[in-house]
Amino acid sequence: MALDLLLESIATGLLIGGFYAALSVGLTISFGLIDIANVAHPAFIILGAYFALALSQTFGIDPIIAGLLLVAPFYVIGNALYLFYSNTFERRGESSLAGLVLFFGLLILLEVGMATQFGVGLKALYSAYGSVAVSFGPLLLPLRFVYSFVAGVAAVIALELFLSRTFRGRAIRAVAQDAQAVSLMGAKPETIRLIAMGVSIATAGLAGGLVLAVGPISPYQDRLLIGRVFAVVVLGGSGSVVGALLGGIVLGISENIATIYLGAGWSLAVSAVILLLVLALRPSGILRR
């Protein structure tokens, strides 16, 4: 009996891990690759969740599909965010510290905006599979986690392909190491960063759809996500998409095991502990660079 429970929690943890990876991969790009510490990323995810909710309720579509639809508009939001950031802060030659100021403020403003617009209560979407669980062998897995896992991993794989197979993607990876090399490649570093930020926020839009699929949402939910998302990025090695996937899985499984043995109240502490330990012991993450 206990073994079945353990296996099930590991399996569910794996699914949640893929979900966490999908949430964090955007931050891997902005923070890990172009060194923009966008602490407001989780708030954009929740914003995406609210938009997905509106789309789902208005047009009767699946939340994950709604999330996909948000990718294009959120890409534009990411572009706008980058332009604002680079014009007000980077041009003054400030370090990423000034960026922290901006993004912290943006986080708070987004929270307040959502609370004012949508109210502070929990809002849920009743989808067809919201309470359905499916049997995979001896394990009973909630379908919504399975779907978000599949969608999340697909997004991560798509992103990895983008970064390694396309010109723009490779330029994004390159601009992290050497902005000069990028201009030699025929692209302007500024444009590349603009695209990178767009992609980063675009993933937040999709992630919002996933968050909605998985459970009810509320304006301050980003605070529950911040620690987890940064834990995943740091654990996987800032800048590594594959690392984000691994990090997400490690976090998901750890949280679930902690929930079983210590109680549900400790699950949020797991990401905090992981983050602090990784920073202290191996800041470059579990994947050796």
Next chain:
Amino acid sequence: MLDAKGVTKNFGGVRALSDVDFRVEKGERLGLIGPNGSGKTTLLSIIAGTIRTDKGRLAYKGRDITRVSPHKRAKLGIGRTFQIPKPLSSMTLLDNVIVPLVFIRGLHNKDGETSDVALELLQQVGLSAKASLRPKQLTQLELREMELARALAGKPELLLLDEVLAGLTSGEADDVVELLRGLNGRGIAIVMVEHIMRAVMGFSQRIVVLDFGVKIAEGDPEEISNDPEVLKAYIGE
């Protein structure tokens, strides 16, 4: 005085230095040359402690400093300038020079006295008139002179210079070389990373050549100028 063995450094997938042995004798004038990207600045940073070497050991005056932090190495007598100047931008030029006086030489008290010493150092590099200006009001050249003054403030026994002559007119470069000879005459070992061949060949007693992170030649300036490997590295670029 400085003995580095087997220094290796990777950045991501790029190998900046491969198994480099490097030594500096007490009071020596050593030139470190090589094409762009050969690892010269990386080597200087590893000696100064700003970067940790992946493999190998460093010894300074007989003591293992491989794991010693940069500020302690500064106190042991290793000074360096940065290729792209790194000014402390919220402080005046004078205060920039006072920092190493306070932290390396321990001149805490009686700020008036410390300021005098700082002013003297600025005078050596010709910047005393600009002492109360902020770094953003200085030219690139002046910032490089600031780098030198700051490095000298710590009374180094080993001075690491990263392209300190770049962009100077030949007259200015000669002046700086004179200054460096004077310092060397007082017993300071100097490692000069330079692209201006005339200056570095004329100044150095010994030359080390790097290419793609590997030491390809070592010897006195005469030997090096005629070394076919060295010529190939530069021309075959």
Next chain:
Amino acid sequence: MKRNLAPMYLLVSLAFGAILPVFYKQPYFYFASYIVLQYVALSVAWNLLGGYGGYLNFGTSAFFGVGAYVSAYLFNSLGIPEVIAILAAGAVSALFGVLIGYSSLRLRGVYFAIATLAATTLVQSIVLNTPALGSAVGLYIRFPAAPAIYGNLIELLFVAMFGISVVSIGLSYWIENSWIGRGLMALRDDEQAAETLGVPTFRLKLYANVLSGFLMGVVGSLYPLYIGYIEPYSIFDLGISFNVFVMTFIGGIGTWQGPIIGALVLGSIQQAASVTVTSQYNLAVVAAAMLVFGIFSPGGLKGIFSRLFGKRSTGTVN
């Protein structure tokens, strides 16, 4: 302000704070000023590492909350005398600062900021899962007997907080003008260069974080006595950390006067408007103010004063 006059100003201020309640009897004033002074002290403490060192602590509420819970537990549940409880709270908070410091102060500023966010979540989780600390329900504080001096708890609390603020300001002023301040500002400007110039960057950051943590913990330790009831959602709220940061920023980050100005101005407005610090409206206004200052005057109010009145000593500003 000449160096040798500073201790005099300090003592006069302390004396003023101690004597005021003897003559001025207006409870509302003390209830409101306590909170404003609390933010003055928190902002001054925050500025030690955040302003001078450039390492932004987004977890002020963690240190504040640790101080509050330690003192509440010691005083409330174990019956330990208040003064000892307060010092113990400061010590635990300082220790907390050491742990976070060793975890993340060797890395770039961004990682420290993230680590402080994680630390807040961690402490909150610990409290939520510890019945002895009240869990989610919280702790009701049993009020001590009316103090012999003043005869009124709120006046005593006011004097205590006033004293803590003055001492913090004194420490900040001293640090700013000492080699510690010089080293912190050097590493803020360029950490790599500072190391090369002999500045022991990690050690200085750690000292600043520990001192900052101690002060925040002491400030937090008085809060349970003021409010009578503490619970982990409001006390560890991100809004408190945000508020403190913005007060320092608006006032003038990296100067000893800045946090005082910012906390006095913003804190008084908040008290006058009777807003809860963590409420939507307050956060929106504070965030907007921060962005406005960030774009147009990053030097804060102090920066504006300096530009208007030149670089002379700002003795007039206070």
